[in-house]
Amino acid sequence: MPKPELLIVGGGITGLCAAISAAQQGARVTLVDAAVNAGTTANAGSLHVQLQSRFMRLYPEQAPNVEASLPLYLRAVREWDALEATHGPFEMVRKGGLMLAEDAEQLAFLETKARREADKGLDVEILDRAALERIAPWLGPQIIGAELCRDEGKLNPLAANIRLQAVARSLGVSLVRDRITSLLIGSDVQLRGETDSYRADQVIIAAAWGAGDLVSGLGLALPSRAEPLHMNITEPAAAGIEHLIQHAERSITLKQLQSGQIVIGGGWPAQSRGNHAVPEVLATSMLGNVALAGRLVPGITGLRVIRTWAGMNTTIDGKTALGRLAGAERVIVAVPGDAGYTLGPLVGRLAAELAGDVPGDVDIAPFSLARFAA
Ligand SMILES: Cc1cc2nc3c(=O)[nH]c(=O)nc-3n(C[C@H](O)[C@H](O)[C@H](O)COP(=O)(O)OP(=O)(O)OC[C@H]3O[C@@H](n4cnc5c(N)ncnc54)[C@H](O)[C@@H]3O)c2cc1C
The missing domain is CATH 3.30.9.10 (D-Amino Acid Oxidase, subunit A, domain 2)
Structure with missing residues (x-):
């Protein structure tokens, strides 16, 4: 029997991990990437879990979506633990993240935030200056306290990206450089690129900022x-x-x-x-x-x-977009929410499991595309 054919658009961390997972399931996988502006090759390697004050300040209307997604971030850092154990080392360190306060108002903000995060299962604690002195004596003298989130960490994305690409290749994933310009859905999926055309049984759109344009003709207004x-x-x-x-x-x-x-x-x-x-x-x-x-x-x-x-x-809207496209079920969209390098491996694997009809270990209903139905 021929292997199922899966095409993935976007070769960042999400598409790459989707490709690895699908290939491990036995699918024949082609990964097509335009090789421009991948957050994956530019990112800082922070494994974020706690709510980022930057995001809450810049996108207050999206902050509730990030807060509702906090359990996904906890799962996502465990996914990185598993990847590091299997395919590392990526120079990963999970000793936690400190969010610093320089005045009483900032500390009060962190205290409220920490209570809300603890309700969602995060391992957080407010530290005063004396406690900080014991773990981070190099901080400036004006820092009066901090929120410690023990779930957070860091890694070297250059090391992780290179190793995961090698894993994908070793599993037989075909890595192609092209920019997909259109999708046509029929008895299979036909994709047109700038340099070639492709057919596949199913497609995963892991094209980050490029995802919205690709699905706009398919009844989805994805605001990427x-x-x-x-x-x-x-x-x-x-x-x-x-x-x-x-x-x-x-x-x-x-x-x-x-x-x-x-x-x-x-x-x-x-x-x-x-x-x-x-x-x-x-x-x-x-x-x-x-x-x-x-x-x-x-x-x-x-x-x-x-x-x-x-x-x-x-x-997008602070929350991951993950699911099959209603009316075009051969198309799966996988765009991680805020801090997408942290979420990418988990979101990619879940997308591959969806493609393979493999029961996942995370309820993806909250991330459904229905909220973007045009
Ligand atoms: C400077 C910077 C620092 C960051 N730091 C962090 C951090 O520390 N921690 C964290 O968690 N997140 C961080 N992020 C966010 C994170 O990098 C991204 O959210 C994450 O990499 C998204 O991964 P992805 O695979 O979904 O998309 P991307 O890595 O953005 O990859 C998408 C790919 O799709 C391709 N593409 C788009 N359209 C098409 C098309 N039509 N045809 C073919 N290919 C297409 C693009 O060329 C690109 O290669 C940072 C982002 C930036 C820019």
């Missing part, structure tokens, strides 16, 4: 939006920072890689040049981002930034 963001990395330092660092009010993520380098990002803007070109770095973002990092961790102020870059994040 591209969000260009800035990143920095320093030369190696001795600092010894084990936690993922964020701030209660300001946009920042800061972490140290195994190499000693400090990765600084957390949502400072970059300049869009359209979805099909890499965004441009903004000097204001670089300066603002590293100045804030230096204020929070004064010991790193003397380090040189050796590289900055800009990449494309994707936002």
Whole structure:
């Protein structure tokens, strides 16, 4: 009997993990990727679980969707644990994340947030300065406390991406560079690309910011939006920072890689040049981002930034979009919610299980596409 044919559009972390899972189930898988603006190749490697203050501030209307999804984030970091154990090392460290407060108002915000997160099963605790001193003595003297979320962590995305691509290849996944421009659904799925045409029994759309355009003719108004963001990395330092660092009010993520380098990002803007070109770095973002990092961790102020870059994040409505398309059931959409690198492996595997009619271990009904029916 011929193997089932599955085509996946989008070769970021979601599509890649969907491909690995489907190939492990025995499917014949082709992964088609336009190779531009993957958040996966630009991201900071933070494993996010607690609500990000940045997201709550910028997208308050979407924050309830992220909060409702917190149990999915807990499952997602366990998915990373399993991937690390099977295909690592990805330099993964899960010692928790600290969200810092510099004044009483910020600390009160964190206290309320922590209570809501604990209700959703997160392992969170508010630490005062004395407690912080024991685990993060290198923090600036103005930090009065922090929320510690023990579920969080960090990894090196370059290591993870390279290894997972090698795994996909070793399982026989065919990796193709092309940009899909149209889908036609009949007794199978016909896809037209810029350089070739494809047919498959089923398709998984894991194309992040590109997903909305691909399904717009199929009765789905998926509001996938591209969000260009800035990143920095320093030369190696001795600092010894084990936690993922964020701030209660300001946009920042800061972490140290195994190499000693400090990765600084957390949502400072970059300049869009359209979805099909890499965004441009903004000097204001670089300066603002590293100045804030230096204020929070004064010991790193003397380090040189050796590289900055800009990449494309994707936002929808704060919640993952995952499911079969009503009226075009051969099409499965898999776009992770906020902090999509954290969610990508789990969302990808669940999409592959949907394609293979394999019962999943997560109820995906809350992430159904029905909310976007055109
Ligand atoms: C600077 C930055 C830092 C980030 N840091 C973090 C972090 O620390 N932690 C975290 O959890 N998340 C982070 N994110 C978010 C995260 O990177 C993304 O949400 C995640 O990578 C999404 O994975 P994906 O596979 O769904 O999509 P992507 O990785 O964006 O991949 C989508 C792919 O689809 C392709 N594509 C699009 N349209 C088409 C088409 N028509 N045909 C063929 N291919 C197509 C694109 O070229 C791209 O390669 C960050 C994002 C950015 C930009």
